[in-house]
Every structure is written in C-alpha cells, then in structure tokens.
Amino acid sequence: MDSTSATFLHVTDAHIAYEGTALERDDRKNAVVGLPAQTREAALRQVFERLAERLKREDRTLDGVIFSGDAQDRGRQGGHALLFDLLLNHFAAFGITAERIVATPGNHDVDRAYDPGTAERYRDFCATWRDRGCVVPWLDGVDDVGPAAPHSLVDTDGRWAIFPINSSNWCHAAAVLPEPLATVWSQLPQLAAGDDEEMESELRKQLDGLARYDMARVSEQQLEQVRRFVDATLLPDNGRQLRIAVLHHHLRAPSLREEIKAFADLSNLEQVRGFLRDRAFDVVVHGHKHEHAAQFDHIYDHGGDGARRVLVVSGATFEAGRETDAVRLLTFEGLPYTPSIRVEPIPLQRGGVDAPAFTAITKRLWASENLTDGPTTIQGSDIDEVYERVVEVARVEAEGNTLIVHLDLPSHQTDRLPLPNNYPMAEPLEPGARQEWLRELVGWWQLGRSKLEQRMPFVHGTRLRRYGGKIDQIERIKKLLKQKASTRALAVLVDPFRDFTADGSGEEFASFSLVEFKRRNLGNGRSSVEVIAFYRAQEFARWWPINVAELRSLQIEVCRHLNFDAGRITTIAADARTHSRSPTQVAMPIVDRWLDQAPERLHALANVLVHRAARNDKERAALEGWGRCLTELEDVAKNYNPDGVPVAVEGLEVLASYVQVSAESDPALAKLVRELTRLAEDNRGFEHGARDRSAFDTWSKRTLVSITDLREMTAQRISPSSS
Structure with missing residues (x-):
C-alpha cells in the first residue's frame, strides 16, 4: 500500500x-401490482x-x-x-x-x-x-x-x-419546563381532548415535540x-x-x-x-x-x-x-x-x-507556514494602497526582514510613471510638475554615462547599459525575449571586481542588485513582460516608489520594443526599512543632476544672477529650479537619515565658477560665490565624513544658515518684476 x-x-x-x-425517485402517479x-x-x-x-x-x-x-x-x-x-x-x-x-x-x-x-x-x-x-x-x-x-x-x-x-x-x-407550566403541560392533552383518546394521543405527541430541542x-x-x-x-x-x-x-x-x-x-x-x-x-x-x-x-x-x-x-x-x-x-x-x-x-x-x-x-491541504520573522508579502493593483501598506509593514513587522511586493499596474497606463499621491515631496507640485520631476529623476538613474561617476560609481544606468564598460544588458534582454520566454533575461548591477574588497571593508555599491524580465503568454497571440527586482536593502517611504517608477520605465522600454503588454512588477527587499517620510532623499540633488541632464540650466542661472534678471523662459525656468534645489537641500538638512544621502557639491561648484567670471567688479556677487563655494566644501566634507548624528547636527546648523543666506542673496539680486 x-x-x-x-x-x-x-x-x-x-x-x-x-x-x-x-x-x-420516480413520478408514480399510479400504483401498479408488483411494481x-x-x-x-x-x-x-x-x-x-x-x-x-x-x-x-x-x-x-x-x-x-x-x-x-x-x-x-x-x-x-x-x-x-x-x-x-x-x-x-x-x-x-x-x-x-x-x-x-x-x-x-x-x-x-x-x-x-x-x-x-x-x-x-x-x-x-x-x-x-x-x-x-x-x-x-x-x-x-x-x-x-x-x-x-x-x-x-x-x-x-x-x-x-x-x-x-x-x-x-x-x-x-x-x-426543562418551569412550574406551574410543567404540571399543566402534562395535563393539557387530556383537558383539551376530553374523551377522544386518539386526539389526546396526537396532542401529547405534538406537545412532546414542542418541549424537545x-x-x-x-x-x-x-x-x-x-x-x-x-x-x-x-x-x-x-x-x-x-x-x-x-x-x-x-x-x-x-x-x-x-x-x-x-x-x-x-x-x-x-x-x-x-x-x-x-x-x-x-x-x-x-x-x-x-x-x-x-x-x-x-x-x-x-x-x-x-x-x-x-x-x-x-x-x-x-x-x-x-x-x-x-x-x-x-x-x-x-x-x-x-x-x-x-x-x-x-x-x-x-x-x-x-x-x-x-x-x-x-x-x-497545505499552505505556506507563517515563520517567525519570515518574509512578508504585500500585493495589489492600486499604487496608493500598496504604498501605504508597504510603508506600514516596513516600519513594524517587516523591519529588518524580507519584504516582497507584487504590484499589478494597469497595463495600458504606459504614458506616465507611477507615483503615490501621498509621496512626500520637498514642496507641493502640480501633477504635471510631479511627473516631470519623476521622469527627470528616473532618467538620471538610467543614464548610461554620468559626470558624477567618480562620486557615485553605481548609477543604475551605467551598470545596466554599460556593465564592465561594454555590455548593454537591456539590449541583450530585448533580444532574448524577442526570441523566446527565456529565464536568462536578467541583468546584474553588482560587479564583484569593482565593488567588493577582500575583507568587506570600505565597500559602497547600489542596493539595487539584480533584475529579471520574464515573458508570459497571455493567449490570443499576446505576451506580457513581468519584472522581478532584488534589493539587498530597501527604504520604502522614499525609495521604493522611485524604484518602482524606474522598473516601470525599463519595463515600458522593453515592451515597446517587443510590442508586448506591461505585466506585474515584483520587488524583493532582503532588508526592509523606512524612515521619516519628510525629506525626499532619493538621488543625487537636482543641481548636481543638471550637470548630466541639463547643463544649460546652470549657464542660464548664472546669467540670471550676473544680470540681476530672468530675461527669457529658460532663465525663468532655471531660477525656479534653483529655488527647488535650495528647498530640497533644506529638507535634507532638517531630517537626519541614518543611511546617509548625497548632498549638493559639483553643481554648486560649477555654478560658482560660472558666476566668478563676473564677480571681480561686483562685491555682492563675490559674496554669493564665496557662500556657494563654502556650502559645497561643507557638503563634501560631511558626505565623506562619519555622517553620524553628531556630525549631521553640526553640518545641519551651518547648512541651514547657508541656505537662508543664499535665498536672501538671490532675492536681493533679482527684482520681482524681472522674475
């Protein structure tokens, strides 16, 4: 047996x-002998x-x-x-x-x-x-x-x-009937039936049934x-x-x-x-x-x-x-x-x-057992609902443990990147401006080359599109999935030769470690592409939505190339965590990203500061962006993040060098250059220092003063009518 x-x-x-x-069992309308x-x-x-x-x-x-x-x-x-x-x-x-x-x-x-x-x-x-x-x-x-x-x-x-x-x-x-009902109950059949024995018997049977449960x-x-x-x-x-x-x-x-x-x-x-x-x-x-x-x-x-x-x-x-x-x-x-x-x-x-x-x-009859400190799984199709849930579980039961999130975004919504409505921004933005901010941020993370690589050598795009200086892993994935539903359509972002040391000391590399693209047959001649990404650690209040937007951007790129539908996005975080939702500490600061994505804005901003007026739309946009840069840095300086975050350095230095050309004959402009330079030096020192709470508090006080001074200097140089 x-x-x-x-x-x-x-x-x-x-x-x-x-x-x-x-x-x-049957419809017997007539009785028949022997049947x-x-x-x-x-x-x-x-x-x-x-x-x-x-x-x-x-x-x-x-x-x-x-x-x-x-x-x-x-x-x-x-x-x-x-x-x-x-x-x-x-x-x-x-x-x-x-x-x-x-x-x-x-x-x-x-x-x-x-x-x-x-x-x-x-x-x-x-x-x-x-x-x-x-x-x-x-x-x-x-x-x-x-x-x-x-x-x-x-x-x-x-x-x-x-x-x-x-x-x-x-x-x-x-x-159990209460008295006097119990005594009367036993006498009711005889009292009601009188001499009719058949009726008495039937009444006794019915009353007995009523008194039983x-x-x-x-x-x-x-x-x-x-x-x-x-x-x-x-x-x-x-x-x-x-x-x-x-x-x-x-x-x-x-x-x-x-x-x-x-x-x-x-x-x-x-x-x-x-x-x-x-x-x-x-x-x-x-x-x-x-x-x-x-x-x-x-x-x-x-x-x-x-x-x-x-x-x-x-x-x-x-x-x-x-x-x-x-x-x-x-x-x-x-x-x-x-x-x-x-x-x-x-x-x-x-x-x-x-x-x-x-x-x-x-x-x-068997189901996955709930292990002590075991993985937590969140799934859904509403980005706002899923976001609130992952932030909550990353803060409580999943903190420091594995958190798996399955997100089924509408496959037809490929014209915009997902961002929760409650995502904390450094300043309130209209929906269109939020999308622009998100696209610029995701676009920077996906740059194949960055002028900031010496400072941040693990920009995701450089690893995905130029791994080892020569392999475009995204193009490889497109070719694989076009041929068949291969399980080899994956890309790695960790390079042991560059990122690892023999004893593990002094290592800095991206949390985003690996991503796989999976082709799934939907029937009716259609296929979808699902994305599964692994993070060695992941912060969920600020970073997870940006990670999802980045994955969605890659997914859309692959799907458009193959004419497939965009399917599920799964993130696996080996170490889930969440910090205060206040600062938007999710990437290289805006003013530094301008070096890669919009260097002309630094030129336009320098012109505004030198000529004391925003004379065209580009200069007005640059001035507005400068205000956003200062607000972003202020948020970072007001909220300690134990993981540490990049702070503005190179963008401030380049802006100072552009303005310096015209500062010799303008004392107020020279003062602004000195403040930009000092802030860049303070930021560089903090970023390369201990970055513990004590160091943060010292840096924060100086930085908040610098931001206030820069706002005042900018306002003094730009007349309201010109901006």
Missing part, C-alpha cells in the same frame, strides 16, 4: 431506518456494487470507511445493522473490516425516550458499531462507566489519524477525552500527521439553504472550533445538512491574529432530486509534506445504465 496516499469511503445520512424504507418503489437499502446496495466493481477494475483498496451518522430515521431501529452489513459485504475484499470503520451517531440515531448521557440512548448504535469493534466516539454515559472501545483510526506509520466526535448527545432532549453539542468530558487520545497518538517519523475529525453536525452551513429552528448549530461551536485548532486538525468530515461541499474554514487563535486553516467536507445524502452524491471517496495524497484531498462524488445508479461521472473537488 502506498504510504503517501490513503482512500476512504464516506457515507452519511443514509436514513435506511429499517428494511423496506422507500426511496421515491413497488425502490428501497433505500436497495439503492445503496446498487451504489456499493458498482463502486466495488470499479475498485476491482482499478486494482484499488480502501484504507477505511467513514460513517458520519443517521443510518436510522427518527430513531426507528434497523438502519445501523443494514448499513454495517452492506459495507462489509461489498468492501471486505478491499481491506475493510469492522476495525477500519469509523462511525459516529447522528441526531436520528439516538433514542429520544432516554435522557442525554445514558447508555440506553445509544443502545442501537452500540449494538452494531461499538460491539462489533468499529472505531466510535467517546460516548457520554457509555465510556465513562463501561469497557473501553477504539476511539481513533491511525495509519500504521502515523501519517494520518481519524478521530470521531459525538455531537448528538443532546439531540431531541426534553426541555434537537440540540447539537459536544460535552466538556468528551473534548477532554479526545484531547488525550490525540496527544497520545503515534506520530510519523518525519513530516506532520494529517488529522481528520468526524462528527455528524456541521461547523458552518455548507450552502445558502437556511434552516430555521432552535439549536440549528452546535451550541458550543466556538469551543469545538478551538479544540480543532489547538489539536491541529486539518480536515473535518460531517453530514446532517444533506449538502455536498468542501470549504476551508479559518479558526483564529484567542488573540484573533493567527489562524488554522481547516477543510470542512460536507457529505450529502441520496433522495429524489439529489442523486449525484449518494456517497463519496475521499482520497488523500502527497503525505506527509504536500497533502491534498480529492472528494469524488459517487451518484445513485440506474439498472443497466452507466451513471455520468461528476467532477471531483480537489483541495490542497
């Missing part, structure tokens, strides 16, 4: 009651015969039978023995003995003439199932006073274990006993044990069909659910509702945070209009590490006709 799988026959709510119980209705046991016998033929044909065996109650109907005797005999007669050849049958009573299987917790209440059930050696629940009033019975069915190697639970002890229990409940004593059975059960040598609970009543309604009655559910449902959670049950098999379903239920711990996922398998019965799921095979596979279940409905048969095969329900 394959130890990685196990197959069980599940039977529930047979309601055979006694020999000859009719099953009205009685089919009986329930005959219909079940035919199902078992066909199933046995199939098992033999497929050379299969059964590991057990699960009976979840209601062999009888309204307590009428006979159903238990009929069902037991049918099971052994048809499946003994496939490994079924009494010892491999798990049986639990249903609400129709208890004798309502006796009180809960008495042996007489289970007389018929015990005579068939318990006394013949089947696995049965611990029964109140039976097991606490009589000889022990087997209460679990366990695999020989402990890979699976089945525990029956009795939920029917209080079914049809009499209500079909109450589902599992006793405290039974739960304690089953806890001991579970804890003492043989465990497998490796892997986890698959635990299956069997009871008659449901944990949750398996369909939308409403049942309106008192005690429609277990009265101590949460206690039973807590027991199943604490004892690590994986599957619950039940009947009662006559509905076929397999649904996951998540049972939360006392704090409401951690949850155990339990599959609840509801078994149907067979009756007129419901013939597709008379019984069912439950096949567990992939034990112990990848357990799954296949619930296969076995329909009623018609003589000489092959019943159609109905679709089985297949469920994976």
